[in-house]
Amino acid sequence: MGGIAGIIQFDGKEIRTAEVNKITGLLAHRGGLTATNIENGLLMTFGGSVENTPDRQILSVADADVFSSVFPESPFSSNYALKGPAGFDEPNADFALALWDTAAQTLYCARDILGVKPLYYVHQPDRFFAFASEIKALNALHEVRVIPNMHKVREYLTWHVTNLTYSAETFYEQIYSVLPGHYLKVSSKQTEEIPFWQPDFKRFHQLGGIEEYASSFREIFTGAVTSRISNRQHVGSHLSGGLDSSSVACVAQSALIQQGKPALNTFKIDTGKPLAEEERFVQDVVSQWHTNHHRVTPLDDVLGSIVKINTIFDRPEQFIMPSSFHLSISNELERMGCDLILTGHGGDNVAINGFDYLDELMQAGDLNAFKTACEQSYDHNTKHPFTRGKSRKAGYDKYMLSLLTPEIRSSYRKEPLFSFLSKMRGYKQGLNISDKAIVKYIFNKIAHKSAAPAVLTDAMTREFKQQTQPRKQRTTYALVKSVMENQGIALEGVLNHTNVICNEQANHIGAYYGHQYAFPFYDKNVIELCLATPLDVSFYNGRGRGLIRHGLRGIIPASVGTRNSKANFIEYGLHAAQQLYHAAWPQLASPSHKIWEIVDREVFSKIVSVVFNEGIHGKHKPRYIWQLSRIIYLAIWLDAIEKPHQNNI
Incomplete structure (x- = not known):
């Protein structure tokens, strides 16, 4: 737990004691208050301490968890003193930071690369600037009017088929969020958002093949988990039985045993629905590592849970599953006195399945390699592997056509008919797909489409959409684009709206219930290794997620490491x-x-x-x-x- 807040009065007015009291009251659950004065302003930290350089020219407050065994006593102030804002990229840490440079008379606000720690602000030019770990602390200020941001509402109610970039706008007009991996440079007249994250993928380029990449993953991921549970006595972990949560739980329990600490408390939410059941895999983890396992059920009062989370989080529910699903574990953690909850959140976005390797082969025009890779993928990721005779051929054809569908659609829309038909003949011959399978596949697609309800993008009124035309926003898009152009690495699967919002909501829930959420897959070193890993390594001969399956052999149960199914909620x-x-x-x-x-x-x-x-x-x-x-x-x-x-x- 932890938090920060602060105010600068650019107009020279005295900061109202009542304003400070409101902020401290609303953020008291995040920890004890420590504050320091700056010129015309105040910096506050809850559960932390004020950093400063020996000459007190640089002062900072941070809600931070630093995951390194070697770092200076005041890591943010020291790094800034040496490198300026570029120093914000130095620590491997989850953090929300406010730093005052006395000589430059400038305030900087910065946030970790995936927004695990939230940080919001309001700026009224030539009057004041205020920041806080929770929006409610800003809404309580005398000069802030609580006005719903209807442009954000429109975005919220629109179904997006691709990853949505994270934007600085919140559900409240004039209140913004610091972008992950960016710092905010604040002056009396304006704020400027500048990316500081410079991912270092090149340090992994010397690795070769699955053995070296998997070995590096095991070492770095173990370090990520271990550093998050250090100095903790009562640790909990989600355990669904999936590859991500099982990896976190197994590595954590192994570390706790080595440290001679109490056993890990693992938590499984039992929905009572057959398609979501993964109990066999959960029990294999518990049997191998002897965790203290707990089964919890979603809270019965779904509406009450939503009302509560809206109050805690200051905005409409954002989790994919409703809050009754998540608050049930928080209640149990609070009852047991756990101060940390590990989660596998984001694992499948970071340590990816590598199935884009098939697209890579398709784009290269290597149909032989594509065919081989498809057979490997089919073998490991369908309920019934290839068998001899007609069933094998039918299964192969259907699977191959399902993989080709996006390419077929794209070619049909973009290419002349003759070129399209020629390409289709090439696929049919090169991949040995039967005419019967093609006809059957098309027929089933048509039947499937007619059975499905009409596609719905949104339910908003025409008048509302006319009033809320899309407007330019500050987003993470420029950072994502820069990394792709300069290093050829796609960040949008990791750094996107859904992931960051879930991080923010988990932070708010944890602070309210007295425990901290920790995300080992969002460790800076883990992210950079995983994104630097070649697709064929992640593809792992069709198994997918090669870094985890190969890297954590012997740590996760064999049943979990070889499973090819996922729970369906x-x-x-x-x-x-x-x-x-x-x-x-x-x-x-x-x-x-x-x-x-x-x-x-x-x-x-x-x-x-x-x-x-x-x-x-x-x-x-x-x-x-x-x-x-x-x-x-x-x-x-x-x-x-x-x-x-x-x-x-």
């Missing part, structure tokens, strides 16, 4: 959405509710009918479950911000 997501609708509808039913100024009520009714229609298969419903849930989350939040903000949640 559609059943639980559908159940939770239906439960939430029944609980929330009495509040939304009135035609005068503010939500109907944003959402088309007729379209909303269609969404509800799809979600509750038992004749529509669950695989066709995720987009509708998502829309229904977000509309209700938003309605609850709109109700909440109209009420006076409570000082103690």
